[in-house]
Amino acid sequence: MTLFRLDGKRALVTGGSKGIAFAAAQQLRDLGAEVTIASRSAGNVQAAAEQLGVQGLVADVSNPGDIASLLAQAGQVDILVINAGGPPPSLPSQVTEDGWQKGFQTTFMSAVRLAEGVLPGMRERGWGRIIAITSQTVNSPSLTLPVSNAMRAAVTNHLRTLALEVAKDGVTCNTVAPGLTATERLQSLYKPDEAEAIKKNIPAQRFGQPQEVAAAIAFLATNEAAYITGQEILVDGGNNI
Template sequence: MDLGIKGKVALVTGGSAGIGLAAAKSLAREGCDVCVSARDPERLADAVVELQEFGGVVHAVLADVEDPEAAARLAAETREVLGPVDILVANAGGPPAGRFVDASLAEWDVAIQRNLLGTVRLIHAVLPEMRSRGWGRIVTITSRSVREAIDGLALSNATRSAVAGIVRTLAREVGGDGVLVNNVLPGPIDTQRMRELSGRLDSSANGADVPVGRIGRPEEVGDVVAFLASERASYVNGISMLVDGGASRIIA
């Protein structure tokens, strides 16, 4: 199925590995020109090589979304090299595991900067041009903890849920301008973070409690992101879509 986004410009943060890289690959496969950002220069360079195999234009920017200046710089550099951002995939690594009673205020500040305000700043940086052109897609990557709080992930539970609230609010505000805003909730996915957390959290971390019998692959999330960013998803707006193999027990 042609997703109708060939030639669109996509900006993917946290795009050097895991779900971010998978999303960038899925978009590049559909013919998007892609700018990826990340904090690790070596992994970012490797990601560019992988993405160039799809034939589109690829650009990389070394950036940390915790930096208050990063979002504006990312949008400006993407515009300069590729053109205005049509598709934003706001993705960042999760905060450290831990209980609420053990998290310091400094840890809360870092989590809020990275996983909440980083997303807010990215949206602010690209939204005006999307609205002026009458077309845009914003996809945030959070966690199934938005739907069902995960023990031992207090910082993630709170900041990810805040992003989901922003998505739902913004979708109602700008959907009429042609800008669709959605959220993806990955469950247990085979990423470095999941491997680090495995054994510390619930049994779904190794697939034992997932109805399909395994943990997911990053590309399975990436393809959902590409669909939500596409013309084919033109009536999908304001949702938080689980990609968890059925692991969540929450109905609504």
């Protein structure tokens, strides 16, 4: 029996045109899954889909209509990887009502709606994987990422609760919480000299690579991870020890 294969499974990865989600789509494809990626940028998703050799769809996951259309086009989804662009940085006192609402729709409600859309089919087939990409800030909040801190924590606890309901149906729900990972998002948050100083406080003394976080996502999607549910998997170089 071949281990850690996903042949015959179909995966949907949102926010999959770059970074960790792109790497996850690549690894799921390499394990044999038929992969669809989605992004709100038509240009980005087309380029990424061509590079990966997978289907690419345009969708803004903050929009309920776009989610409905995305799920209709994607068809059967056995593996759902939930990812959305991070809310912009600010101090907590600087977040506007509109900023909270955008974060709520983009990060939290997108996860709720996507999971809700794929669950009936997963439960009927007796097999499913729902995996959300969150952040280490769920456990160690960052002063300048208040909306992300709150909304990703909400996603984590929603999937933990959902796991209690659907575990008996062969569906697992987990989150993967990356530490500081070498992506475009990280480059936008820290200047090079700041980044070098931050590395010194990470036990591994470096930033993670997208492929390292993607490996945890890919594992959770396999049959071998069927007894892991309701968990938050930290991939952070020991930063939360």
